Amino acid sequence: MGVVEKIKEIEEEMARTQKNKATEYHLGLLKAKLARYRAQLLEPASKSGPAGVGFDVQKAGDARVALIGFPSVGKSTLLSKTTHTASEVASYEFTTLTAIPGVIEYKGARIQLLDLPGIVEGASQGRGRGRQVVSTAKTADLILVMLDATKSDEQRRLLEIELDAVGIRLNKRKPDVVFKRRTTGGITINCTVKLTKTDDKTIRTILAGYKLHNCDIMIREDITTDDFIDVLIGTRKYIQCLYVYNKIDAISLEQMDKLAHTPNTVVISCEMESFLSLDHLIERMWDELNLVKVYTKKRGAQPDLSDPICLRKGATIEDVCNGVHRSLAQNYRYGLVWGRSSKFNPHAQKVSLAHQVQDEDVVSIFTK
Numbered sequence: 001m002g003v004v005e006k007i008k009e010i011e012e013e014m015a016r017t018q019k020n021k022a023t024e025y026h027l028g029l030l031k032a033k034l035a036r037y038r039a040q041l042l043e044p045a046s047k048s049g050p051a052g053v054g055f056d057v058q059k060a061g062d063a064r065v066a067l068i069g070f071p072s073v074g075k076s077t078l079l080s081k082t083t084h085t086a087s088e089v090a091s092y093e094f095t096t097l098t099a100i101p102g103v104i105e106y107k108g109a110r111i112q113l114l115d116l117p118g119i120v121e122g123a124s125q126g127r128g129r130g131r132q133v134v135s136t137a138k139t140a141d142l143i144l145v146m147l148d149a150t151k152s153d154e155q156r157r158l159l160e161i162e163l164d165a166v167g168i169r170l171n172k173r174k175p176d177v178v179f180k181r182r183t184t185g186g187i188t189i190n191c192t193v194k195l196t197k198t199d200d201k202t203i204r205t206i207l208a209g210y211k212l213h214n215c216d217i218m219i220r221e222d223i224t225t226d227d228f229i230d231v232l233i234g235t236r237k238y239i240q241c242l243y244v245y246n247k248i249d250a251i252s253l254e255q256m257d258k259l260a261h262t263p264n265t266v267v268i269s270c271e272m273e274s275f276l277s278l279d280h281l282i283e284r285m286w287d288e289l290n291l292v293k294v295y296t297k298k299r300g301a302q303p304d305l306s307d308p309i310c311l312r313k314g315a316t317i318e319d320v321c322n323g324v325h326r327s328l329a330q331n332y333r334y335g336l337v338w339g340r341s342s343k344f345n346p347h348a349q350k351v352s353l354a355h356q357v358q359d360e361d362v363v364s365i366f367t368k
C-alpha cells in the first residue's frame with residue numbers, strides 16, 4: 001500500500017471514530033501516524049526527485065511574498081499591476097506554469113512578489129504542479145492566499161487544507177513548548193498552565209507512538225494535541241498570511257463589506273484601478289512583514305538616509321553587517337547604535353553583534 005492510500009485509510013478511520021473521552025488517546029495516535037505519513041510523502045521525495053521541492057527562484061530583496069490560489073483568481077494580474085514584471089494573464093485556467101518573481105518597492109523596501117501556477121484540490125498530494133507550488137510557499141515570509149470574491153468561500157478552506165498538509169501553519173505562533181531528547185531518565189512533562197485541550201496521557205501515548213521514551217517536555221501554553229505533534233515533528237513553518245479577495249468589482253457592496261471585515265483579509269480589484277485597493281494591499285503587506293529600517297552612518301558623517309537597510313523584526317547587528325557586506329561581521333570590533341534600541345537613547349550605545357535593532361535605528365560599525 002502506498003503512503004497516499006495509508007493516509008486515506010487513517011483519515012477514514014478518524015472520520016468513523018466518534019470524538020469523546022474514551023477515544024481521545026486512540027485519535028491522538030492516529031493523528032501522530034497521519035502526521036508521520038504526511039511528512040514521508042514530502043521529505044523523502046526531495047532526495048529522489050523534484051516532488052516536494054519548490055521552484056528554483058533566487059530569493060531577492062528584503063522579503064518574499066508568495067501568491068497561492070486556484071487558477072484564474074487573478075494572481076498574474078496582481079503581479080503585472082504591482083511590479084514591473086509582466087506575467088501572462090488569460091481567462092483560461094493554468095495560464096501560469098512556473099514561478100515568476102517581481103519586485104514591489106515600498107518605503108525603501110524591496111519586496112519580492114512571487115506569481116505561482118494555480119493549484120487544484122489535492123495539490124499537496126502531488127496533483128498537478130501543486131506540490132511544487134505549496135513547497136515554494138514554505139520559503140515565503142508572507143503568503144497571500146488569493147481568492148475570487150465571486151466564488152464560494154469553500155475555496156478558502158480547501159487552500160488552507162493544502163497548505164496545512166505540507167506543514168505550513170498560517171497566522172499561528174510556534175507552540176510554546178520546549179522539547180529535549182535524553183538518552184536515559186524516562187519522560188518528564190512539566191506544564192506551567194492548565195491543559196484543557198489535551199492531557200498528559202494523550203501526550204505520553206503520542207510519545208510512545210514515536211518511540212520516544214526519554215525526554216523532557218516543558219509546556220507553557222494551553223496547546224492542542226495537534227500542536228504537540230507539530231512540536232515533535234519540528235519542521236513546521238509558521239507563516240503569516242493575508243486572505244486577498246480579488247474581483248470585488250463583480251460583487252455587491254454588502255458582500256464586499258462583509259469580506260473586508262473578516263480578520264487577516266484584504267479585498268481588492270486588480271481591474272478597477274479607481275478602487276485604489278492595490279495601494280492598500282501593499283500597505284497591509286508591509287505591516288504583516290514586520291520590516292525594520294536601519295540607517296548606517298560613517299564616522300564623522302551624517303547617517304545615510306537615502307539607502308536604508310531593511311530587515312525582519314528581531315534582526316541583530318550581525319544581520320545589519322551582512323546587509324552591508326559579507327566580510328563585515330567577521331572583522332567586527334564594535335558597533336554604535338542610536339535610536340529606539342539604544343539603552344541611552346537619544347545617545348548612542350556600544351553594542352555587540354547579537355544586539356537587536358529597532359525600526360529607524362542608526363548604526364555605525366567599527367572593524368578590526
Ligand SMILES: Nc1nc2c(ncn2[C@@H]2O[C@H](COP(=O)(O)OP(=O)(O)OP(=O)(O)O)[C@@H](O)[C@H]2O)c(=O)[nH]1
Binds near residue numbers: 076077119
Ligand atoms: N472582474 C475582474 N476580473 C479580473 C480581475 N483580476 C483579474 N481578472 C481576470 O481574471 C482572469 C484570470 O486572471 P489571471 O491573472 O490570469 O489569473 P491567475 O490566477 O494568474 O490564473 P492561472 O495562472 O491560470 O492560475 C483574467 O481574465 C483577468 O482579466 C479583477 O479584479 N476583476
Ligand SMILES: [K+]
Binds near residue numbers: 071096
Ligand atoms: K488564468
Ligand SMILES: [Mg+2]
Binds near residue numbers: 115116
Ligand atoms: Mg497566472
